[in-house]
Every structure is written in C-alpha cells, then in structure tokens.
Amino acid sequence: MLSPSPSEPQTPSPRRQAVLGAVLALMVEEGDQLTMDAVARRASCSKETLYKWFGDRDGLLTATVQWQAAQVRADRYDGQALDVASLRESLEAFAATWLSVIASETSVALNRIAIGHAAARKSNLGGIVLSNGRFAIGERLKPVLEAGRAAGLLAFEDSEEAFRTFFGLVGRDIQIRLLLGDALGLDEAAIAGEAERAVAQFLALHGRAPSNP
Amino acid sequence: MLSPSPSEPQTPSPRRQAVLGAVLALMVEEGDQLTMDAVARRASCSKETLYKWFGDRDGLLTATVQWQAAQVRADRYDGQALDVASLRESLEAFAATWLSVIASETSVALNRIAIGHAAARKSNLGGIVLSNGRFAIGERLKPVLEAGRAAGLLAFEDSEEAFRTFFGLVGRDIQIRLLLGDALGLDEAAIAGEAERAVAQFLALHGRAPSNP
DNA sequence: TAGAAGCCGAACCGTACGGTACGGTACGGA
DNA sequence: TCCGTACCGTACCGTACGGTTCGGCTTCTA
Numbered sequence: 429m430l431s432p433s434p435s436e437p438q439t440p441s442p443r444r445q446a447v448l449g450a451v452l453a454l455m456v457e458e459g460d461q462l463t464m465d466a467v468a469r470r471a472s473c474s475k476e477t478l479y480k481w482f483g484d485r486d487g488l489l490t491a492t493v494q495w496q497a498a499q500v501r502a503d504r505y506d507g508q509a510l511d512v513a514s515l516r517e518s519l520e521a522f523a524a525t526w527l528s529v530i531a532s533e534t535s536v537a538l539n540r541i542a543i544g545h546a547a548a549r550k551s552n553l554g555g556i557v558l559s560n561g562r563f564a565i566g567e568r569l570k571p572v573l574e575a576g577r578a579a580g581l582l583a584f585e586d587s588e589e590a591f592r593t594f595f596g597l598v599g600r601d602i603q604i605r606l607l608l609g610d611a612l613g614l615d616e617a618a619i620a621g622e623a624e625r626a627v628a629q630f631l632a633l634h635g636r637a638p639s640n641p
Numbered sequence: 642m643l644s645p646s647p648s649e650p651q652t653p654s655p656r657r658q659a660v661l662g663a664v665l666a667l668m669v670e671e672g673d674q675l676t677m678d679a680v681a682r683r684a685s686c687s688k689e690t691l692y693k694w695f696g697d698r699d700g701l702l703t704a705t706v707q708w709q710a711a712q713v714r715a716d717r718y719d720g721q722a723l724d725v726a727s728l729r730e731s732l733e734a735f736a737a738t739w740l741s742v743i744a745s746e747t748s749v750a751l752n753r754i755a756i757g758h759a760a761a762r763k764s765n766l767g768g769i770v771l772s773n774g775r776f777a778i779g780e781r782l783k784p785v786l787e788a789g790r791a792a793g794l795l796a797f798e799d800s801e802e803a804f805r806t807f808f809g810l811v812g813r814d815i816q817i818r819l820l821l822g823d824a825l826g827l828d829e830a831a832i833a834g835e836a837e838r839a840v841a842q843f844l845a846l847h848g849r850a851p852s853n854p
Numbered sequence: 855t856a857g858a859a860g861c862c863g864a865a866c867c868g869t870a871c872g873g874t875a876c877g878g879t880a881c882g883g884a
Numbered sequence: 885t886c887c888g889t890a891c892c893g894t895a896c897c898g899t900a901c902g903g904t905t906c907g908g909c910t911t912c913t914a
Contacts, residue, residue, distance in 0.1 A: 473863095476905085485902065537760065539821070548671075554820075600809035601775055604752075605775065689893095
C-alpha cells in the first residue's frame with residue numbers, strides 16, 4: 429500500500445471547482461502535457477491565480493485528482509445481502525459501476541497521468557489514485573463479501589484475497605488495454621454482460637448456495 | 642486491437658543493441674523524462690549518431706520497445722497436455738512467467754512509457770506493447786487451452802474469452818498497482834503461489850477433470 | 855469617494871531539452 | 885600516403901513551458 433487515504437480537503441469553492449473541471453477536461457484531451465497556460469486559458473483565469481491557489485503544477489494536478497476521486501465514491505451498497513439473489517445483484521451492481529468507472533475517459537486519463545508521475549517518482553498521484561480507486565473499492569466491497577459469508581452464502585478465508593479475485597475477474601485485461609490506447613468500445617450492455625459473467629464466475633469459486641454445497 | 646504485430650526489424654547491430662540497452666536502463670531509472678543527452682552520455686555515443694540511426698526521440702523509444710519486446714517472447718510451450726497434471730503444470734509455468742515479466746522493472750517502465758505515449762496520442766508504443774504483451778501471450782496460451790479442451794480436460798466455448806479469464810485470475814490487481822507505484826514485493830515464491838492459486842481457480846471454472854465432471 | 859483586496863490578461867524570465875552543426879579522430883581501402 | 889566514412893564530443897540554436905511580475909479592472913467596505 430502506498431499512502432493512507434489522504435486527508436480530505438473540504439470541497440473547493442465553486443470557482444475552484446470550475447478550474448479543476450477545466451484541468452480534468454484538458455487531462456482527457458491532452459494527457460499529461462497540459463500546460464499551465466492552457467489551463468489558465470480554458471478556465472479564464474490568470475496563471476497568477478493558479479499559482480496562488482495551488483502552489484505549483486503538481487499541486488494543481490494533485491488537487492484535481494483528489495477532487496475527481498471524491499466525486500466517484502458517492503454511492504454505497506449496504507451489504508445486507510440476505511439471499512443469494514440479492515447478493516448476486518449487489519455484486520453485479522458493484523462490478524458494473526466499477527467497470528464503467530475504469531472505462532470512462534476521465535479515469536483513463538487520470539490513471540495515465542498518475543502512472544506517469546509514478547514513473548518520474550514525482551509527487552504521489554499514484555498513491556492517491558490507488559487509495560481512491562483500487563483500495564477504496566476494496567474497502568467498500570469487503571463488507572458485502574463478509575455479509576455474504578456470514579449469511580452462509582460465500583466461502584473464503586481472507587476477504588482481501590477474495591476481493592482481489594473478484595477484481596481480477598471483473599477487470600481482466602480491460603484496464604491495461606484502455607491505458608495502452610486500445611479502443612475496445614465498452615457500452616452499457618457490454619458492461620452489464622461482463623459484470624454478470626464475472627459475478628457468476630466469482631460465485632462458482634466462492635459461492636455456497638444450494639447449487640454449490 | 643490496435644496494431645497487427647509490427648513487421649519485425651531484424652536484430653540490430655551489437656553497437657545499436659548497446660545503445661538500446663542504455664535507453665532501457667534509463668527508462669527504468671528515469672521514466673519517460675530520459676533525455677537524448679542522457680542517452681548519448683550513457684551509451685558513449687554522440688547525439689548526432691542517435692538521430693542518424695533512429696530519426697528522432699520517438700524513433701529511439703520505439704526501437705527500444707520493439708527490441709525489448711522481442712527479448713521477452715523467447716520460450717514456447719508446446720501444449721500437448723495429455724493429462725490434467727501436465728496441463729496444470731503448463732498453465733502454472735505460463736502464469737509464473739507472465740507474472741515475473743509484468744513484475745519486472747523493465748516491464749513496468751516500458752508499460753508506463755507506452756501509456757504516457759498513448760495519452761499524448763503520439764506514435765504507437767501502446768499498440769506495440771500490447772501486441773507483444775497481452776496479445777502475444779494470448780496467442781501462445783490459446784493452443785494450450787485448446788489442446789486441453791481437445792483432451793477433454795477443459796470446457797469453454799471461446800478460447801479468447803477463456804484466456805481473458807485466465808489473464809484476470811493471474812494478474813488481478815498486480816499490474817495496475819505496480820504501474821501506479823505500489824511496491825508490492827513479489828518474490829519468486831510469491832509468484833509461484835499466485836500462479837498456483839490462479840490455475841487452481843481457472844481449473845475450477847473451466848476444468849473437466851474427474852473431480853469436476 | 856477613497857482605499858484595499860482579488861483577480862484577469864499579458865508580458866517577461868530562466869531553463870531544459872529536442873534537434874543541428876562542426877571540429878577532431880580512428881580506420882579501411884586505393 | 886591520401887581520401888572517404890563513421891563516429892565521438894561539444895557547442896550551439898530555437899522553442900516550449902514553469903513560474904514571476906505588473907498594470908489595470910471590478911467589487912467590497914467605510
């Protein structure tokens with residue numbers, strides 16, 4: 429693990445959010461070589477303001493990543509999955525949400541930038557993305573899995589390990605292909621299909637339903 | 642899919658290989674912000690030569706990626722897996738090799754750079770890495786899977802889909818974590834363990850051995 | 855109505871880096 | 885012995901970009 433989830437800076441002012449939104453849009457369009465000039469132009473603000481508000485380029489990027497990460501983890505699945513149907517439903521919803529996140533242009537752009545920074549050992553965008561992505565979702569899913577186990581519907585020893593398997597079954601080669609620029613068109617229906625398949629496989633491995641005594 | 646496997650340029654001269662090796666080393670150390678100056682210094686050659694040989698910075702990077710990719714796909718598993726034990730063994734060897742590749746510093750550095758280029762929509766490093774990594778390994782593994790199916794040991798409809806599941810079970814969250822700078826220390830033993838676990842899960846899903854009628 | 859604060863836009867500075875030019879050396883062939 | 889080729893090392897050029905400065909406009913407060 430890289431960084432313990434970073435201290436949440438309270439939501440920025442609307443004006444700042446507009447700036448961060450501009451950064452995000454530019455990230456999607458231009459990748460990491462977005463310039464401070466471009467940001468200022470896009471956000472109709474002066475570079476001076478950017479530097480006053482965010483310190484330097486890295487600060488701006490970090491703020492953007494944190495802000496966007498906060499957007500994502502909105503919904504919450506309280507995991508009282510009592511029967512296998514509702515458990516399956518929860519898991520599928522989880523998988524579908526997660527897939528549509530990692531398939532979104534924003535997520536791809538963000539991850540690319542964070543990876544670039546990890547390469548340069550600059551700042552800690554990688555850690556931020558990781559703790560708001562992979563680890564955050566793990567912490568959200570584990571209670572569901574544990575509830576499933578408590579209800580006798582799932583069998584596993586380590587919920588972290590079970591989650592990693594779930595992660596692999598859902599994501600497969602999708603994220604790396606998107607990051608590398610492969611344009612696999614994942615529409616809503618495809619995502620639903622993937623989610624269903626992944627959950628079926630996960631239940632085949634860890635399920636304990638009547639059909640899997 | 643991005644690019645049909647690129648036309649293989651025959652192995653470069655030893656001198657050029659030395660240069661490419663220097664680039665590779667610098668990629669690992671510095672990430673994408675390796676400079677032409679640094680390469681020239683490291684390889685004890687003049688920048689003029691670099692430009693004469695490789696055209697421009699992009700050409701140098703591309704040549705390096707292609708060269709390194711050629712190194713990787715050396716071994717070959719001819720998949721006459723007759724019994725379940727040898728099939729399992731083949732799959733485990735496959736998984737372990739693949740894991741040690743994606744966990745290597747070189748692979749991480751290369752993927753990071755290719756991802757950066759995909760972000761900038763420059764050149765096609767992403768396509769090259771993809772077709773020499775993810776797709777190349779797919780083409781190598783599928784015959785094994787199909788042999789297993791022919792021998793009645795595996796059950797699946799689409800070998801591409803089966804491979805993707807295998808890929809997910811093996812890689813799980815490892816590659817993305819490494820790319821983002823998470824330092825999960827994967828030693829030989831851990832890799833072997835991961836490979837064994839992944840294959841066991843894969844066989845649980847697609848196996849047809851006596852234990853899984 | 856004067857001042858202060860916050861911000862925009864534009865000009866500016868320094869530097870890093872891609873790419874080029876050039877002098878100097880080693881070597882192989884006539 | 886002389887020339888051509890290939891290369892190294894270094895100096896150089898142009899530009900892009902991070903960061904700073906400054907003049908002027910608006911808004912708020914007294």
